[in-house]
Amino acid sequence: MATVKALSAPELAETAAIYKVLSNPTRIRILYALENNELDVSSIVNLLELDQPSVSHQLAILKKHQLVAFTKVGKHVLYRLDDPHILEVIEATIAHVKHVILGLPHGVEND
Secondary structure: OOOOOOOOOHHHHHHHHHHHOOOOOOHHHHHOOOOOOOHHHHHHHHHHOHHHHHHHHHHHHHHHOOOOOEEEEEEEEEEOOOOOOHHHHHHHHHHHHHHHHOOOOOOOOOO
């Protein structure tokens, strides 16, 4: 008989919320920009060629879900990944997407 992993309602709800957060390409780009960097909003704006209000809004969403953290240094606010493991989740999803795009069965490498 098959079994189903027992997950609490809050665990399921927050998991779904994280996937909703990751459904926005701009937020994914911001996470990758912060992969090995602490950046302020202006740096993110310049790096990703986005407008400041949009970047600030997306950072607030990422912060709410504990995907980014920040440190104040004088008048500057530096953002960083709060949980670098989120990029592993994104990488696993990208690997799946590559299979879908190329029409390959899973388990076949597609570099």
